[in-house]
Amino acid sequence: MSIQVQDLNKSFRVHIRQEGWTEALRSLFKREYQTVHAVKDVSFSINTGEIVGFLGPNGAGKTTTIKMLAGLLHPTSGRIEVNGFKPQEQKNEYKKMMSLVMGQKSQLIWDIPPMETFLVNKSVYEIDEKVFRQTLDELVELLELSPLLGKPVRNLSLGQRMKCELAASLLHRPSILFLDEPTIGLDVDTQEKVRQFIAKYNREHKTTILLTSHYMGDVTALCERVLIINHGKLLYDGELQVLTERLTPYKLLEVRLPSGSHGRWESFGDVVSFEDGKLTLRVARDRVPTISSELLANFEINDLNIQDPPMEEVITLAFQEESHDY
Amino acid sequence: MITKYRAILRMKYVEMFSYQLSTMVWMFGTMIQPLITMMVWMNIYPDQGDSFILYFISLIMVERLTSAWDVWEMDRQIREGTFSYQIVRPFHPIHWAIAENIVYKGLFLVILVPSWIILSIFIPSLQLHLSFSQWGLFIAALLLGAIIRFAFSFMFGILGFWMTKVTAVYATFETVSLFISGRIAPFSLLPPLVKKISTFLPYRYMIGFPLEILTETADRQTLLVGFIGSSIWTVLLIVAIVWLWKAGLKKNQAVGG
Amino acid sequence: MRRYWRIFKEFFRTCLVEELEYRSEFIGNLFSSLFGIIVSILMVQIFFYQTDQLGGWAFPDVLILLGIFNTLQGLVDFALRPNMPRLLLHIRMGTLDYVLTKPVDSMFFVSLRHLVFWRLIDVLLGIGLIIYGLVQKHFIPSLLDVGFFLISIIAALLIIYSLWMLLMTTAFWVIRMDDLSFLFSSFFETTRFPITMYKGWLRLALTYVLPAAFLTFTPASSLIGKWNGGTTVASLVVAVVFFWLARRFWKFALANYTSASS
Numbered sequence: 001m002s003i004q005v006q007d008l009n010k011s012f013r014v015h016i017r018q019e020g021w022t023e024a025l026r027s028l029f030k031r032e033y034q035t036v037h038a039v040k041d042v043s044f045s046i047n048t049g050e051i052v053g054f055l056g057p058n059g060a061g062k063t064t065t066i067k068m069l070a071g072l073l074h075p076t077s078g079r080i081e082v083n084g085f086k087p088q089e090q091k092n093e094y095k096k097m098m099s100l101v102m103g104q105k106s107q108l109i110w111d112i113p114p115m116e117t118f119l120v121n122k123s124v125y126e127i128d129e130k131v132f133r134q135t136l137d138e139l140v141e142l143l144e145l146s147p148l149l150g151k152p153v154r155n156l157s158l159g160q161r162m163k164c165e166l167a168a169s170l171l172h173r174p175s176i177l178f179l180d181e182p183t184i185g186l187d188v189d190t191q192e193k194v195r196q197f198i199a200k201y202n203r204e205h206k207t208t209i210l211l212t213s214h215y216m217g218d219v220t221a222l223c224e225r226v227l228i229i230n231h232g233k234l235l236y237d238g239e240l241q242v243l244t245e246r247l248t249p250y251k252l253l254e255v256r257l258p259s260g261s262h263g264r265w266e267s268f269g270d271v272v273s274f275e276d277g278k279l280t281l282r283v284a285r286d287r288v289p290t291i292s293s294e295l296l297a298n299f300e301i302n303d304l305n306i307q308d309p310p311m312e313e314v315i316t317l318a319f320q321e322e323s324h325d326y
Numbered sequence: 327m328i329t330k331y332r333a334i335l336r337m338k339y340v341e342m343f344s345y346q347l348s349t350m351v352w353m354f355g356t357m358i359q360p361l362i363t364m365m366v367w368m369n370i371y372p373d374q375g376d377s378f379i380l381y382f383i384s385l386i387m388v389e390r391l392t393s394a395w396d397v398w399e400m401d402r403q404i405r406e407g408t409f410s411y412q413i414v415r416p417f418h419p420i421h422w423a424i425a426e427n428i429v430y431k432g433l434f435l436v437i438l439v440p441s442w443i444i445l446s447i448f449i450p451s452l453q454l455h456l457s458f459s460q461w462g463l464f465i466a467a468l469l470l471g472a473i474i475r476f477a478f479s480f481m482f483g484i485l486g487f488w489m490t491k492v493t494a495v496y497a498t499f500e501t502v503s504l505f506i507s508g509r510i511a512p513f514s515l516l517p518p519l520v521k522k523i524s525t526f527l528p529y530r531y532m533i534g535f536p537l538e539i540l541t542e543t544a545d546r547q548t549l550l551v552g553f554i555g556s557s558i559w560t561v562l563l564i565v566a567i568v569w570l571w572k573a574g575l576k577k578n579q580a581v582g583g
Numbered sequence: 584m585r586r587y588w589r590i591f592k593e594f595f596r597t598c599l600v601e602e603l604e605y606r607s608e609f610i611g612n613l614f615s616s617l618f619g620i621i622v623s624i625l626m627v628q629i630f631f632y633q634t635d636q637l638g639g640w641a642f643p644d645v646l647i648l649l650g651i652f653n654t655l656q657g658l659v660d661f662a663l664r665p666n667m668p669r670l671l672l673h674i675r676m677g678t679l680d681y682v683l684t685k686p687v688d689s690m691f692f693v694s695l696r697h698l699v700f701w702r703l704i705d706v707l708l709g710i711g712l713i714i715y716g717l718v719q720k721h722f723i724p725s726l727l728d729v730g731f732f733l734i735s736i737i738a739a740l741l742i743i744y745s746l747w748m749l750l751m752t753t754a755f756w757v758i759r760m761d762d763l764s765f766l767f768s769s770f771f772e773t774t775r776f777p778i779t780m781y782k783g784w785l786r787l788a789l790t791y792v793l794p795a796a797f798l799t800f801t802p803a804s805s806l807i808g809k810w811n812g813g814t815t816v817a818s819l820v821v822a823v824v825f826f827w828l829a830r831r832f833w834k835f836a837l838a839n840y841t842s843a844s845s
Contacts, residue, residue: 012581072410074579088579092416100414107411109337111344116337123333124417152344347757355769362772369780370634494615501622511629 003046003069003176003208008078010039010064010232038064040232042078048175049206051198053213053223053240055315061232062212066178069210070100082176096125099174101165103181108153114164115149118171125172132171139167142197159190166197179211183218195221216312230319247317248309251288253281255295256303268295277302282309334422338429353390353434360386363510376451377541381512383452384540387442388533389509390434391468394476396423397496400483405490413575420480420567427476460539463549467536470556475532477563484567487574508534514543528563531556587691598698612701620708623649623775638780643719645777648803650712651736652775655743655798657705659771663747665697667764671754679840690833694748713806724806731805731815738818739798745825746770746793748833755836774799794821 013033039061046052054062067073068080071087071094080087085094101107108117122132140146143163148156156164162182169177179198183191199222202209213219219226219240226243228236236243253269257277265271268291270282283291288306295301342349364382368375400423403409412419446452456464482496489495504510506520507529513521524530535552538544544552602609627649631642640648670693673679682692717723724732750763757763773781773789778800781789789795797818804810 067410070410070414072413072579074576090413090575095414095416098414100410102407102410105407105410107408109341112337112341116340120333120337123330124415351766355765358769358772362776365781365785366630366637366776369638370630491611494611498615498618501618504622505625505629510626511633515633516629517632 002048002083003044003210004079004081005045005065005069006043006079008039008042008065008068008080009037009076010061010068010073011076012036012038037232039068039075042229042232042234044227044234044237046208046210048208049202050225051202051209051211051222053211053219053226054229055213055219055226055318056229057319060229060319062229063180064232065229066100066180066210066212070098070178071095096172097174098176098178099169099172100178101169101180101182103162103179103184106153106161106165107168108161108164110154111152113150114145114153114156114168117153117164117168121168121171127172131173135171135173136167139170142200143167143193159186159193162186162190162194163197166194170201173205175207177207177209179209179213181212181214183213183215191215191217198222216310216315228315228318236318243318244308244314245285248314250282250284250309252307252309253279253283253288253291253295254303254305254307255279255281255299255301258300258302261299263299330417331421331425334425335429338422338426342429342433349430349433353437356390356393357386360389360509367511367515378512379449380451381537381541383442383445384537385509385533387438388468388471388537388540390438391431392472392475392532392536393431393434394427394472394479396427396476396479397482397486398493399423399426400480401486401493404486413578420571423480423483424476427472431472454540456540456542460542464536464539467539467552467556470553470560471532471536474528474556474559474563477560477567478528478532481563481567481570484570484574487577503529503532506530506534507532508537512543513538525551525555528559531559587688590687590691591695594696594698599700602700609701613704616701616704616708619705620653620712623653624712638777640777640779641720643716643722644803644807645716646719647713647716647806648777648799649775650709650714650716651799651803651806652709653712654706654709655739655774656771657702657707657709658740659743659747659767660699660705661702662695662698663744664764665699666694667751667754669693669697670751674754674840683837683841689837690748690830694744694751717806720807722807724808728805728808728810731810731812732802735797735802735805735810735815735818738815738822739802741822742794742797742818742825745822745829748829749825752829752832752836755840770795771798777803794818794825797821 012035014036016032016034042061042065054065056062064073068075069082069087071090074088082094083097085091085097087094108114109120118136121127127135140149143166145163145167148160148164153161153164166182182198183194186194195218198209198211201207202222209222211218211222224239224241226236226238226240227234228243252272255278257279259277261277265274265279265281268281268283269287272280272282274280281291292304292306296304360382364378367378367382371378400409400419403412409419412422442452446454478499479496482492482499485495486492505516506524506527513524513530513534516524524534531552535544535548535556538548538552624646627642627645630637631645635641637645670679673682673693683689685692747767750767754763770793774795778786778789778796786796790797797814801814801818805815
């Protein structure tokens with residue numbers, strides 16, 4: 001069971017807005033269009049139980065791809081097969097097997113408690129009573145939902161709402177979960193909780209999860225494998241760790257020195273910053289052990305920390321690359 | 327299917343309670359225009375006061391029991407992007423709309439029928455003396471009228487896949503209805519040209535026709551034309567919705583929400 | 584006072600620029616306004632198909648009243664209606680505090696910040712209808728007529744503003760905006776026809792409780808030469824009273840809000 005995507009393409013005809021009075025009048029009768037290629041020749045496959053992250057700047061084509069996988073959009077060309085189904089055929093059996101959560105867009109009915117939406121979903125997805133109770137109890141426990149179930153959704157905070165959204169989307173035990181920017185707008189604490197929940201749920205139920213996000217934290221916490229998309233093209237498909245090593249073949253050394261220390265730091269590596277006794281050096285990966293021992297030998301060091309470069313740096317570099325074979 | 331409807335009806339029923347104030351304001355607000363119109367007519371023909379009272383109170387009843395506002399709901403959902411959730415569920419969105427209509431019409435029934443009965447104690451012209459068969463015919467016509475009006479509302483909602491200002495177009499549609507479905511003037515008082523075109527347009531069947539049965543102003547020919555017209559429009563609209571929905575979904579899948 | 588005129592001009596300019604961004608919408612709106620007024624006139628014609636006077640008023644007179652109605656409604660839609668949802672949003676999001684810290688009177692700002700320009704088409708069409716009615720009537724209002732008309736129109740505008748503000752202020756307690764706007768529209772509908780059409784207690788209510796009579800009927804009467812000094816003065820008095828009420832209610836609501844807001 002898996003997701004197979006082959007040579008996927010999606011183009012939109014977008015109506016160009018005109019300025020000026022005569023153009024506006026003309027546009028009432030004849031409109032000018034421009035073609036936007038949102039997704040270009042994208043191919044990948046995902047196995048059951050994987051959590052895969054889609055990364056890309058705004059307008060890269062991530063959401064368009066997810067919508068095609070969910071069956072909401074028809075590809076312009078190419079093949080998609082999810083667990084043997086073609087999503088665009090919109091078969092009910094397919095819908096019962098998958099679930100979609102869009103950050104900031106709520107499926108919960110606004111003025112009534114989330115429990116009501118759960119009950120509707122139970123009926124619509126034809127979930128057996130006993131199974132429903134079991135699933136609900138599990139989700140309530142994992143997401144700490146009990147105090148929230150009776151409150152109208154409009155009275156919940158964004159974080160609380162998101163947790164209920166996740167629960168609503170998992171009641172029918174889908175084998176595939178599409179998450180489109182699920183942690184957007186959430187506070188750091190809730191983001192953490194949501195990530196932990198997704199990771200745990202995936203471990204226990206082997207649900208295949210596709211996640212798009214802006215937040216590096218989401219990706220580093222959850223995804224071993226990332227697909228990087230920019231300008232509609234798939235730039236990278238592979239392990240995050242491998243990507244990091246290839247694109248940023250260095251690490252950051254953070255050294256805490258007692259005040260008043262000085263030395264020719266540039267000889268050890270690229271100096272990123274040096275202030276208040278904290279020195280940050282960029283050092284080639286293979287040279288990290290050597291440089292570290294040299295520093296330790298020659299200076300009084302309070303603390304030495306070896307860090308991977310910030311993910312933003314990795315990803316920005318990745319976005320700038322054209323397609324490579326990694 | 328029935329269990330699904332039961333669940334959705336229950337949910338809409340619960341939801342209705344959180345909109346109490348809003349629902350009441352809308353319900354009473356929509357009564358003002360017919361009442362003002364009634365007073366205008368009573369001013370013009372003071373001696374026919376009783377029949378105008380009966381006509382316009384019946385109008386309020388029939389209008390509320392056929393009212394549909396799905397186009398606004400759907401337009402909002404399409405604009406906000408939450409309509410995707412409706413598509414992704416294994417249950418046709420029309421059922422949600424139907425369920426909401428049933429629940430609110432039920433509410434209106436529960437409020438308006440007792441109110442009518444109480445009013446009729448003070449205003450004798452409101453006391454109805456319809457025979458069993460007449461009530462049957464009325465209910466049948468009312469049902470068809472409600473279906474037609476709902477069908478138009480939902481159809482315009484589907485057009486929201488293509489147009490952004492679909493609510494404005496629907497408002498125009500409803501405005502024409504003011505004239506032809508009997509909301510500005512009883513059918514008999516309309517200029518002859520308007521009378522002619524109303525047989526072919528759906529408006530009369532939405533409100534005017536059930537209204538005429540209720541006020542006992544429908545003769546045999548009117549009944550015949552009325553039921554044939556209503557049935558034809560009902561069938562046409564159902565076919566149109568099925569076809570339009572498929573096309574709309576395709577359009578949505580091409581361009582996306 | 585001059586300062587507020589200047590600020591209003593600034594609102595005017597900003598909103599105009601915003602709206603001109605969407606020129607093709609403007610054309611759609613033009614048609615919409617035209618359709619609206621044509622429908623109103625047709626409605627009146629359906630009544631006059633059966634009679635030649637409404638509440639003692641002839642067809643051209645009713646058209647003049649309708650013109651005033653359309654103009655006033657256009658002004659409400661131009662300046663007042665667009666601000667209602669924004670106030671609600673401010674209250675809900677807590678951004679009202681930004682407004683309150685500005686060195687401008689909050690009531691003024693909240694009620695007039697956003698203007699919808701194409702609604703001025705309704706105002707123009709309304710004025711056009713008034714002129715058409717006068718032409719049909721072969722009547723040119725005297726200077727005195729116009730004078731009384733202007734006074735009563737100003738009173739009408741003030742009453743409308745006050746009623747609207749009273750309604751808008753309840754937003755602090757009531758959550759759903761749609762209804763509030765609709766309430767006003769429903770009430771305003773009663774001013775579409777001459778008040779002489781209503782009988783008995785309803786006419787009293789529409790004159791003394793909710794001063795609908797002063798909104799379209801009194802100005803229209805003045806313009807067609809049927810002005811009444813006493814009524815015009817009464818309309819001014821009522822206007823001032825309602826404005827005072829609206830202001831007090833606004834201050835009360837604000838005091839409540841600022842002491843309780845989290």
